Amino acid sequence: MLRSLYVTLIYFAFVILGVAAPFAFSLGYVWVDTFTPQNVAYSIITQIPVSMVMAGLAIGGYLVFDRRSPPPISLNLILVLLFAVWVTITTFFFAVSPQSALVKWDWALKTLLFSAFIPFVIRSRVQIEAFLQVYLFALTVHFMPVGLKTMVAGGGYGMSLGVVGGNSGLSEGSTLAAVALMMLPIILYLRQHTVLLPKNTVTNVLYIGVAVTTLTCAVGTFARTGLIGMAVVGIALFLRTRHKVIVGLAGVAVLAGLLLLTSDAWNDRISTVTTYQTEDSAMSRILVWRWTLGFAADHPLGGGFNSYEVNEIHFQALDGSFETVVMRSKAFHSIYFEVLGEQGFPGLALFLGLMISTFLSLRRVARWARVTPGMEWLRDLAYALEVSLLTMMACGAFIGVAFQPMLYYLFALSTCLSHQMHRLRTGAATVPAGRAGAATAVPILARRAGVKPQA
Known part of the structure; x- marks a missing residue:
């Protein structure tokens, strides 16, 4: 009961904060979408359509109070909206599994449209950091x-160690490991540049603790995706830093500490990365990717969401018995093959275009901020998001998200x-003069966000 009450109070805190600063409604939607309070609480909030209500408040708050x-x-x-149109076309005209496609379309379209909406309400440094802090807070509940548990007793593959059960979304080990590592560069950025929290020993220790926990979470899932993510993050951060000796030594120390946490079971699981030919899970992914290429050749415009449900793959057993194994409805286990199989070559072009456009946009921001006095925060955030994007692009090759x-x-x-760079260059935005020690107060956050509190 106390858990339900606590979660419900957090939900309504976003509603109250949104009355003074309408962009906080969008933060509330991010929290609901990530934390999924309806799956964590036992009562009270489970009776409320939390996502629909918060989405309505976010859009309504912007249209009524915040259209500036x-x-x-x-x-x-443009690419996101075109992608939203295309997934709708494939769902209603090309779907090979129509009912299942409609279910996925319902939540996938919301994801696309809300991502297009975010830049309209998140417009200043304070708002950008508020978004990051809320997203981190919501994710921490999952990977902490x-x-x-990994630090205390070790993890395990396929074990339910988080607050939400099941084997989808953030409750699935490979996805959780990838997202935790995606957040690591963002955590390091917030530790250095936060303006919403006081910068002192306590917050410094908290950020370091959360960063360490992301690594132990990735290890504790026993997911091979986590190993790939750690390699990408480690190499990218090493190349970005100007203190390569210190960072290198710290990386070795962290790696040694993580190895102490691992067990023979973890080592056996990770070693299958190099022996995929004899490992059922890895080999089955390669087979379904091969099937997807053939499917795309026959359906170049895509087969709609969840088109993998029609696959039927025959292969020889890996145990030496020479028996033929039939595998049906094997998921894509890769963002690239997922989009190719579901949305065809046009969808894959839009998806890859989004990644390339995002990376180039971050590069432009980083280059401008690097030579502009006072823009260290913008430069470092662009760098952090680049590393996060590269991490998800690498890990995404093996998970269907x-x-x-x-x-x-x-x-x-x-x-x-x-957009923030554009406003700073044209003088439409100003550099914050100092830190906010009590940024959780509604009037202060609203004022610093550039939003006039509503009566």
Whole structure:
């Protein structure tokens, strides 16, 4: 009961904050979408259509109170909207599994449209950081228990270690490991540049603790995707830093500490990366990717959402018995093959275009901020989002999360940074003069966000 009451109070806190600062309604939607309070609480909030209500408040709050300085039309916005149109066309005209496709279309379309909406309401440095802090807060609830349990007793593949059960979304080990590592560069950015929280020993220790927990969470899931993500993050951060010796030594120390946490079971699981030919899970992914290429050749415009449900793959057993195994409805397990199989070559072109456009946009922001005094925060955030995007692009090659929010939040944030750079260059935005020690207060947050509190 106490858990339900606590979660419900957080939900209504976003509603109250949104009355003074309408962009907070959008933060509330991010929290609901990520934390999924209806799956965590036992009562009270489970009776409320939390996502629909918060989405309505976010859109209504913007239309009624916050329609000022709309962002210019960007390439990312055009690509996202075109993608939304295309997935709708494939769902209603090309779907090979119509009923299942309609179910996925319902939530995937919301993800696309909300990511297009974010740049309209997240317009300043304070608002961008508020978005990051809320997203981190919501995600921490998922990866913190896994990380702590791994430190105490070790993890395990396929074990339910988080607050939400099941084997989808953030309750699935590979996805959780990828998202936790995606957040690591963002955590390091917030530790150095936060303006919403006081910068002192306590917050510094908290950020470091959360960063360490993301790593132990990735290890504790026993997901091979986590190993790939750690390699990408480690290499990218090493190349970005100007203190390569210190960072290198710290990386070795962290790696040694993580190895102490691992067990023979973890080592056996990870070692299958190099022996995929004899490992059922890895080999089955390669087979379904091969099937997807053939399917795309026959359905170049895509087969609609969940088109994998029609696959039937015959292969020889890997145990030496020479028996023929039939595998049906094997999921894509890759964002690239997922989009190719479901949305065809036009959808894949739009999806890859979004990634390329986002990366180039972040590069432009970083280059401008690097030579502009006082823009260290913008430069470092652009760098952090680049690493996060690269991490998800690498990990996404082995998990099917092409339409889950994490990638689209990165796309939207890159647009927010690009718009912020434009406003700073034209004098439409100003550099904050100092830190906010009590930024959780509604009037202060509203004032710093540039939103006049509503009566």
